[in-house]
Amino acid sequence: MIKTVVSVGLPVDERLQIRKSTIAPKDLTGGEKRICIVTGTHGDELEGQYVCYELIHRLNSQPEHLKGIVDVYPALNPLGIDSITRGIPAFDLDMNRIFPGSEDGQVQEQIANRIVKDLSGADLCIDIHASNIFLREIPQVRVSEMTAENLLPYAKRLNVDYVWIHAAATVLESTLAHTMNMAGVPTLVVEMGVGMRITLDYGNQLIDGIFCLMKDLGIWDGPVITPKEPIISSDGQVGFINANRPGIFIPKVEHWMHIKKGEVIGEILNPLEGKVEETLYAPFDGMVFTLREYPIVNSGSLIARVLGGEF
Amino acid sequence: MRKELIFRMENTYRDALNIYGYHFGIGEKSTCIVGALRGNEVQQMYICSQLVRALRDLEKHGNLVANNEILVIPSVNHSAMNIGKRFWPVDNTDINRMFPGYDQGETTQRIAAGLFEVVQQYNYGIQFASFYMRGNFVPHVRMMETGYENASLANLFGLPYVVLRKPRPVDTLTLNYNWQIWNTNAFSVYTNATDQIDEASARQAVAAVLRFLTRMGVIRYNSHAGFIATTIHEEELMNVRSNEAGIFRRKVEPGEEIHMGEIMADIIDPCEGEVLSSIAAPTDGIVFFAHSQPLVMENAVLFRIIRRLHE
Numbered sequence: 158m159i160k161t162v163v164s165v166g167l168p169v170d171e172r173l174q175i176r177k178s179t180i181a182p183k184d185l186t187g188g189e190k191r192i193c194i195v196t197g198t199h200g201d202e203l204e205g206q207y208v209c210y211e212l213i214h215r216l217n218s219q220p221e222h223l224k225g226i227v228d229v230y231p232a233l234n235p236l237g238i239d240s241i242t243r244g245i246p247a248f249d250l251d252m253n254r255i256f257p258g259s260e261d262g263q264v265q266e267q268i269a270n271r272i273v274k275d276l277s278g279a280d281l282c283i284d285i286h287a288s289n290i291f292l293r294e295i296p297q298v299r300v301s302e303m304t305a306e307n308l309l310p311y312a313k314r315l316n317v318d319y320v321w322i323h324a325a326a327t328v329l330e331s332t333l334a335h336t337m338n339m340a341g342v343p344t345l346v347v348e349m350g351v352g353m354r355i356t357l358d359y360g361n362q363l364i365d366g367i368f369c370l371m372k373d374l375g376i377w378d379g380p381v382i383t384p385k386e387p388i389i390s391s392d393g394q395v396g397f398i399n400a401n402r403p404g405i406f407i408p409k410v411e412h413w414m415h416i417k418k419g420e421v422i423g424e425i426l427n428p429l430e431g432k433v434e435e436t437l438y439a440p441f442d443g444m445v446f447t448l449r450e451y452p453i454v455n456s457g458s459l460i461a462r463v464l465g466g467e468f
Numbered sequence: 469m470r471k472e473l474i475f476r477m478e479n480t481y482r483d484a485l486n487i488y489g490y491h492f493g494i495g496e497k498s499t500c501i502v503g504a505l506r507g508n509e510v511q512q513m514y515i516c517s518q519l520v521r522a523l524r525d526l527e528k529h530g531n532l533v534a535n536n537e538i539l540v541i542p543s544v545n546h547s548a549m550n551i552g553k554r555f556w557p558v559d560n561t562d563i564n565r566m567f568p569g570y571d572q573g574e575t576t577q578r579i580a581a582g583l584f585e586v587v588q589q590y591n592y593g594i595q596f597a598s599f600y601m602r603g604n605f606v607p608h609v610r611m612m613e614t615g616y617e618n619a620s621l622a623n624l625f626g627l628p629y630v631v632l633r634k635p636r637p638v639d640t641l642t643l644n645y646n647w648q649i650w651n652t653n654a655f656s657v658y659t660n661a662t663d664q665i666d667e668a669s670a671r672q673a674v675a676a677v678l679r680f681l682t683r684m685g686v687i688r689y690n691s692h693a694g695f696i697a698t699t700i701h702e703e704e705l706m707n708v709r710s711n712e713a714g715i716f717r718r719k720v721e722p723g724e725e726i727h728m729g730e731i732m733a734d735i736i737d738p739c740e741g742e743v744l745s746s747i748a749a750p751t752d753g754i755v756f757f758a759h760s761q762p763l764v765m766e767n768a769v770l771f772r773i774i775r776r777l778h779e
Contacts, residue, residue: 166713166766169738173765243560249600254638261707263601264767291559328565331637399572403480427480455558456477457575 200237507548626694
């Protein structure tokens with residue numbers, strides 16, 4: 158069943174509508190668990206779109222195994238997705254920096270608040286992101302140190318390659334995930350793939366993991382895979398490689414590839430002068446879990462993140 | 469006057485970003501004034517340009533008080549300004565959400581770090597800013613309530629209002645917030661324009677800064693005493709919303725006194741021209757903020773009113 162979570166009038170003959178699809182067993186007892194799959198907060202992150210489609214498709218093809226409620230929200234920022242805009246069009250702040258929102262605030266803050274209210278009471282929420290147009294990410298769950306103890310048991314079952322436990326930051330207190338976690342809804346942030354693209358393999362991998370979690374919660378009693386054991390890291394083992402020169406970046410390594418300390422990650426080239434502006438090296442032995450996808454770089458542009466260690 | 473290059477970032481496809489500072493006087497680092505951190509803050513840059521002109525004249529005539537140094541940085545993000553964008557051209561990030569910056573981080577973190585290293589050395593920091601809600605304000609001085617703010621100093625600008633804002637997580641990366649945290653008395657000055665030049669409010673802003681510098685014993689200048697400011701807390705402002713979407717026809721201006729029941733604006737059907745809704749004032753008071761775009765969404769904040777205040 159399709160439900161409208163938010164509906165706000167736009168100036169000329171149109172409404173901004175945030176919709177969700179609720180998939181539930183025919184006969185409800187009232188004691189069902191509920192999982193929410195949300196995505197499309199950033200209009201340039203599309204990996205979650207396929208996940209939403211395929212998840213609903215699989216659920217509908219085996220309704221006899223569904224024992225709980227699955228709410229799927231494909232587009233929290235529908236106008237952003239439609240216009241290839243990362244943020245909410247004509248609004249300055251990143252949508253994932255205005256939660257929990259407020260009924261007293263601007264329209265966008267009201268919208269954020271209504272989303273939070275609609276998600277409230279769920280037993281689990283999965284917020285699917287797709288990096289941005291600049292960087293490609295392996296399928297991973299990101300949790301802050303503060304929420305790690307509570308969220309790790311869920312994250313390990315989601316069939317991702319990697320769980321990144323990162324330091325808490327004040328600014329991240331205004332994300333949807335932080336808001337929901339503080340409100341008692343365990344919420345996992347998934348990052349995978351790259352902006353403006355859909356990576357089917359990653360999507361299918363994540364969907365398998367979502368079914369594992371749904372089985373754990375008693376929402377699904379059909380067959381599931383055995384989820385892969387993710388690598389779990391804290392901030393201390395992650396190295397950031399940033400450009401120090403502008404130009405075009407050409408990678409010399411593959412994404413999710415093992416590298417040795419001092420190995421060349423890539424070069425920044427000058428297309429006018431035909432020279433190499435900068436060569437970037439691995440800071441230690443490890444695995445490249447983030448790799449620049451968009452070639453044009455400024456000084457400071459993130460090129461790669463390396464997870465230190467032997468894998 | 470001494471013009472100094474305070475930050476430079478090279479580029480492949482266009483000229484380097486050069487951020488210039490204009491120094492007046494020598495001695496203790498007294499006051500730093502920052503203009504356009506965003507590419508559409510033309511009014512903010514213009515005000516700084518007029519301050520540079522005025523300070524140059526004051527210096528020439530020996531009217532800077534000994535052992536005081538003033539720094540003015542009219543424009544930071546002219547890479548965006550020159551191409552009609554508000555945020556950083558490549559990744560659309562906001563330099564004013566990157567403080568205190570990180571010199572090994574992403575591009576706009578590096579710009580913020582380069583700037584902050586210089587501006588944090590001053591006792592007083594004045595920023596000409598624009599707000600995330602687009603519209604017109606009554607000229608005012610805005611401060612974050614960090615616990616370090618000094619509202620009585622803000623009074624010395626002689627502008628009609630001083631506004632105190634409780635910082636939200638997203639505010640913790642602004643220049644104003646970080647200035648305060650790093651022991652600079654920080655003030656954000658808002659006039660009633662951003663993308664357009666408003667001569668009257670620009671003159672008022674220049675006069676306000678010169679008045680402040682005179683009262684702090686930094687310059688010798690004879691100016692009108694200005695206003696004894698009314699201090700308001702942002703959460704006390706009353707929002708007036710649109711109950712329809714359409715064309716916005718404003719009937720009152722920022723600074724005007726309004727009475728309960730008075731019609732403040734009409735919302736008009738964008739195709740048929742009929743008045744869909746007349747927006748009545750919910751209280752007596754002074755209009756502090758007014759929406760300025762010709763179109764409005766449903767539920768948008770059209771006005772913010774200082775309740776029960778009279779001219």
